[in-house]
Amino acid sequence: xxxxxxxxxxxxxxxxxxASSVSFQNISSLYxxxxxxxxxxxxxxxxxxxxxxxxxxxxxYAFEDLTANGATAAGARTTxxxxxxxxxxxxxxxxxxxxxDIAKPLTSTTGRVVAHMSKDGNAxxxxxNEIAGEWTNTTNLISRIDILAVTGxxxxxxxxxxxxxxx
Numbered sequence: 001x002x003x004x005x006x007x008x009x010x011x012x013x014x015x016x017x018x019a020s021s022v023s024f025q026n027i028s029s030l031y032x033x034x035x036x037x038x039x040x041x042x043x044x045x046x047x048x049x050x051x052x053x054x055x056x057x058x059x060x061y062a063f064e065d066l067t068a069n070g071a072t073a074a075g076a077r078t079t080x081x082x083x084x085x086x087x088x089x090x091x092x093x094x095x096x097x098x099x100x101d102i103a104k105p106l107t108s109t110t111g112r113v114v115a116h117m118s119k120d121g122n123a124x125x126x127x128x129n130e131i132a133g134e135w136t137n138t139t140n141l142i143s144r145i146d147i148l149a150v151t152g153x154x155x156x157x158x159x160x161x162x163x164x165x166x167x
Contacts, residue, residue, distance in 0.1 A: 007035050007163040018043055018153035022160045023146045031142075031164035036100040038147055038160040040119075042090045045152030049090065049098065050083035052146045053111060053135050057082050063113070063133030083148065084133040086115035092152075094119065104135070104142050111135035111142060 010031070013022050022038070040049060052061075059080040066075050078085070090096045096119030104111035115131035135142075147160055 006165050006167050010162045010164045013160045015154055015156050015158040017156055020153050021146055021148045024162045025144045027143050029141045029143065030166045032105045033165040034102040035163040038098040040096045040098060041155040041157040042092060042094050043153045043155045044092050046089045046092050047152045048085060048150040049087040050085050050148040050150055051100065052083045052148065053142050054140055054144045056137060060136045061133060063131050066130040068128040084113055086131045087117040087119060087129050090119045107141055108138050110138060
């Protein structure tokens with residue numbers, strides 16, 4: 001799903017202190033497609049970022065991950081996960097840029113996610129993750145999006161923007 005002029009700004013969160021998550025709650029069911037832009041600043045611990053929908057921590061997520069680290073590329077598939085993981089470790093006191101395109105047009109369909117993450121992962125410099133994922137819940141539309149720090153916290157200066165489309 002490409003970002004288009006039909007996307008409407010829904011919400012913005014800028015952290016002024018540390019937090020273990022950024023959550024957008026009570027999203028109108030009129031929105032069926034979303035675009036998230038996150039500039040993530042890490043605290044002094046190395047961290048992985050997870051994404052969940054509707055506070056669902058069950059094993060209802062699956063994703064394909066393509067990773068590039070220096071001159072090395074690798075792929076992996078994860079099923080039965082409790083979240084979509086668009087990033088392996090973000091280095092301590094570093095930052096990453098995450099974009100998510102999310103579509104869940106009907107309650108009877110699975111939610112589809114495309115994630116792009118660029119970050120300073122380690123001594124080799126830039127690190128890239130490309131994710132194609134799904135949320136297998138076929139009962140609910142998306143009413144909540146959580147960006148979670150798996151260990152440690154996001155630091156002050158973390159900025160997350162949420163856009164949505166009713167189309």
